[in-house]
């Protein structure tokens with residue numbers, strides 16, 4: 001862990017650099033000049049950096065797998081070809097936790113720290129958190145951070161694959177919830193998951209279980225051609241096990257090669273199918289436990305595994321193992 005002194009800053013949009021319009025806040029270019037001016041005026045110590053905009057600049061509500069792959073590609077090029085020893089990614093907060101999680105898995109093995117940050121108020125607004133977040137992230141990079149993906153927000157450095165956005169109206173918007181994370185650490189990573197390997201978009205879906213969920217809902221999702229379905233189960237991994245038609249739909253999906261991953265929809269929960277018969281029956285229908293992973297982490301991991309071309313059995317195997325701390329407490 002050494003101090004970063006040749007930083008790559010990738011600006012993707014988000015509130016941090018947004019400007020007001022009659023329709024509301026919109027992403028705006030020109031943030032590099034504002035950032036350099038702020039750092040110089042306040043004599044903020046910062047590593048030397050190269051600044052790049054990812055075009056088009058986005059409200060992160062518009063991020064998709066395509067942007068995850070584009071961010072990954074630009075980061076890999078900056079490190080491997082550009083020789084940068086650290087990355088700062090400026091991003092909107094709405095899907096920041098999803099991007100942080102996806103990049104945690106897409107960049108497995110990258111030997112430099114990647115820090116994401118953003119802001120709840122634009123840099124130009126009175127009392128904005130933009131400059132404290134940005135300067136705090138720069139200070140952390142300058143001091144030296146472990147390789148891997150992190151989020152710096154509201155004075156805290158958090159693990160990129162454990163974080164969730166819990167508030168839409170306060171500076172302490174992000175938290176690492178205490179979900180029980182105790183996955184066995186993968187002894188080594190398959191070469192298909194190394195950060196330089198090519199990835200493809202994958203058709204994935206997330207479905208929270210709710211009283212009244214029907215087999216026809218699940219079948220409609222499956223008919224869309226999903227290759228991975230993340231089910232947000234109740235409590236410790238239960239669901240409507242008395243619905244034979246629903247269980248049959250899940251079994252058929254699994255037999256057809258779909259990866260069925262399960263997380264708990266309790267903010268501080270984790271999956272342990274065997275606690276209730278209503279959970280065991282879901283496991284027997286083909287669901288694989290994603291332990292105490294958040295939705296963001298489980299989705300990013302499914303994307304990385306299936307996008308790397310792993311088959312169902314391989315994807316299920318790696319899903320259950322801790323790859324970068326997403327299933328570990330610390």
Ligand code: ASP
Pocket residue numbers: 013014015016058059060061091092093094095118119120121
């Ligand atoms: N909608 C904005 C975005 O995600 C919110 C933010 O940045 O805080 O880009």
